[in-house]
Amino acid sequence: MFAVACPSGSAIMPGRMSAPDRIVRDAASIGLATGVYAVSFGVLAVAAGLSVAQTCALSLLTFTGASQFTFVSVVAAGGSVASAFPPALLLAARNGIYALSLKQVLPRSRVRQALDAQLVIDESTAMAHAQPTPERKRRAFLATGVSVFVLWNLGTLIGAAAGEGLGDPKDLGLDAIFPAVFLALLAPQLRRDGAVGAAIGGAALAVVLLPLTPAGVPVMVAVLAAIPALASRRARG
Amino acid sequence: MSWGAILALSAAAYALKLAGFALAGRVDPRAAERWSLELVVVPVLAALIIVQTLDGGERIVVDARLPALAVAAVLVWRRAPLLVVVLAAGGTAAGLRLLGAA
Numbered sequence: 001m002f003a004v005a006c007p008s009g010s011a012i013m014p015g016r017m018s019a020p021d022r023i024v025r026d027a028a029s030i031g032l033a034t035g036v037y038a039v040s041f042g043v044l045a046v047a048a049g050l051s052v053a054q055t056c057a058l059s060l061l062t063f064t065g066a067s068q069f070t071f072v073s074v075v076a077a078g079g080s081v082a083s084a085f086p087p088a089l090l091l092a093a094r095n096g097i098y099a100l101s102l103k104q105v106l107p108r109s110r111v112r113q114a115l116d117a118q119l120v121i122d123e124s125t126a127m128a129h130a131q132p133t134p135e136r137k138r139r140a141f142l143a144t145g146v147s148v149f150v151l152w153n154l155g156t157l158i159g160a161a162a163g164e165g166l167g168d169p170k171d172l173g174l175d176a177i178f179p180a181v182f183l184a185l186l187a188p189q190l191r192r193d194g195a196v197g198a199a200i201g202g203a204a205l206a207v208v209l210l211p212l213t214p215a216g217v218p219v220m221v222a223v224l225a226a227i228p229a230l231a232s233r234r235a236r237g
Numbered sequence: 238m239s240w241g242a243i244l245a246l247s248a249a250a251y252a253l254k255l256a257g258f259a260l261a262g263r264v265d266p267r268a269a270e271r272w273s274l275e276l277v278v279v280p281v282l283a284a285l286i287i288v289q290t291l292d293g294g295e296r297i298v299v300d301a302r303l304p305a306l307a308v309a310a311v312l313v314w315r316r317a318p319l320l321v322v323v324l325a326a327g328g329t330a331a332g333l334r335l336l337g338a339a
Contacts, residue, residue, distance in 0.1 A: 061247030099257025173330030176305035180326030186282040202280025206287035222284030
């Protein structure tokens with residue numbers, strides 16, 4: 001969902017707490033942070049024209065925050081639903097890479113795998129990989145996944161219900177929240193090789209295409225700006 | 238918004254998660270890393286920022302969203318918590334509009 005700092009990886013706490021306790025405590029605080037944040041998703045989704053039930057369904061079933069925000073933001077800006085899919089799915093695809101990296105430490109039963117799959121997000125993956133042993137990785141994945149799932153959905157419901165009674169979303173500055181969210185998601189990615197160039201290229205394409213093309217198209221075309229960086233990375237092997 | 242779209246997005250997001258489990262063991266994680274999915278996401282996020290800040294219905298509009306983004310940028314740079322960034326951005330835009338400044 002959103003990359004977060006992992007306190008249990010840095011072992012800041014004195015040895016008073018056992019490792020499992022610390023995992024549960026960290027999982028709870030990460031869940032709380034995303035839950036409060038989910039309130040803003042609920043408000044924005046309802047302002048974009050989704051019903052409360054649809055907003056809650058998105059959080060329950062899609063359960064990957066960056067994609068949910070992207071999907072709703074394109075629709076809110078007047079883009080077609082079809083044009084909201086590609087950027088949302090591009091952001092959701094990284095969960096597949098996370099699942100790839102987690103399979104070895106998670107239970108092998110098919111039923112458990114089907115359930116665990118839904119919990120594969122930024123936070124649960126980061127918490128799992130911050131642990132030293134397979135047993136603790138499993139615990140951290142489950143504790144964080146469940147904590148974020150419960151509080152993300154609770155926050156969404158609160159936001160969606162509150163959003164129904166709010167006035168013009170612009171008066172509350174809600175439209176200014178989307179770009180801030182995407183900036184916070186982008187910033188940690190910029191340290192990668194070639195990322196700054198790709199970001200500038202994507203932004204430039206969007207500025208040029210914004211007045212010329214239907215809503216949703218600039219974001220779809222922007223992905224082309226990653227090609228130079230990908231090509232140079234491949235050339236270096 | 239149609240329910241079909243919501244269910245389709247949910248099914249696709251779940252399938253992507255499950256695909257990772259299915260492919261584990263068959264795909265070298267380092268090969269996946271070389272696909273550089275994270276890098277592909279970078280220009281998309283940059284474009285989303287531009288569109289969400291400047292869009293005025295297929296034309297560029299500069300309004301309270303731009304100073305709000307500037308405030309958010311400073312806070313992100315100072316590593317403020319996400320929630321603080323969100324509240325400050327929304328508050329800046331709402332405040333400026335209340336004052337009739339943008």
